[in-house]
Amino acid sequence: AQSVTQLDSHVSVSEGTPVLLRCNYSSSYSPSLFWYVQHPNKGLQLLLKYTSAATLVKGINGFEAEFKKSETSFHLTKPSAHMSDAAEYFCVVSDLTGGTSYGKLTFGQGTILTVHP
Amino acid sequence: AAGVIQSPRHLIKEKRETATLKCYPIPRHDTVYWYQQGPGQDPQFLISFYEKMQSDKGSIPDRFSAQQFSDYHSELNMSSLELGDSALYFCASSITLAGYGDTQYFGPGTRLTVL
Numbered sequence: 001a002q003s004v005t006q007l008d009s010h011v012s013v014s015e016g017t018p019v020l021l022r023c024n025y026s027s028s029y030s031p032s033l034f035w036y037v038q039h040p041n042k043g044l045q046l047l048l049k050y051t052s053a054a055t056l057v058k059g060i061n062g063f064e065a066e067f068k069k070s071e072t073s074f075h076l077t078k079p080s081a082h083m084s085d086a087a088e089y090f091c092v093v094s095d096l097t098g099g100t101s102y103g104k105l106t107f108g109q110g111t112i113l114t115v116h117p
Numbered sequence: 118a119a120g121v122i123q124s125p126r127h128l129i130k131e132k133r134e135t136a137t138l139k140c141y142p143i144p145r146h147d148t149v150y151w152y153q154q155g156p157g158q159d160p161q162f163l164i165s166f167y168e169k170m171q172s173d174k175g176s177i178p179d180r181f182s183a184q185q186f187s188d189y190h191s192e193l194n195m196s197s198l199e200l201g202d203s204a205l206y207f208c209a210s211s212i213t214l215a216g217y218g219d220t221q222y223f224g225p226g227t228r229l230t231v232l
Contacts, residue, residue, distance in 0.1 A: 034220070036223070042225070043207065043223050043224060043225040043226050044160070044207065044209075044223040045223075046220060046222065046223075049220055090159060090160075094221075103148075103211065103213075103219070103221070104150065104162045104165055104173050104175065105150070105152075105160075105162060105209075105221060106162070107159040107160050107161075108159060109159050110159050
């Protein structure tokens with residue numbers, strides 16, 4: 001069974017400072033990992049995805065994440081936070097087992113990012 | 118670029134009523150997924166369809182049913198609504214290649230309120 005643990009339910013940073021949102025995963029197979037962002041009362045937008053190519057993945061809006069198999073982690077980072085980054089972020093895993101699974105997603109509990117002026 | 122379309126965006130129903138949510142996937146996407154996000158919770162997988170056949174099933178109540186039509190749009194039918202069904206319902210679509218679902222793109226969601 002696959003699972004995702006987001007280590008912080010809330011993260012607060014000042015504008016212009018680095019962002020780190022932590023995620024650990026558990027998967028029986030080679031996983032695909034994603035980060036999605038959800039702004040208040042909005043849908044889920046894909047930030048980036050890892051699918052066993054490069055371990056450092058670059059996404060939209062300056063975000064990137066590094067897949068570390070030895071640590072079963074997929075932390076999301078951004079060098080400099082912007083006010084518009086304030087939202088809820090979900091780390092998501094998909095087991096591409098095929099056959100019985102067409103890639104249903106398992107979400108982490110979410111991390112709410114607050115950005116202070 | 119075309120996105121996933123969901124209708125209606127907001128729906129208010131009374132207990133024990135029925136509701137139908139619709140999802141129109143991105144053109145050429147053959148797989149549709151439904152998720153339920155309760156207040157303050159992460160989205161939970163309900164059910165998915167590939168090429169009009171149910172491909173996977175999650176924690177979907179027996180009161181709910183869904184199907185995918187020949188034009189690939191999908192409908193989630195919910196009967197005997199309960200207060201606990203109040204949630205944001207997301208539809209996502211993807212292309213499935215050789216049995217593997219690719220990246221899922223989400224619609225804006227339908228907010229269902231049961232009174």
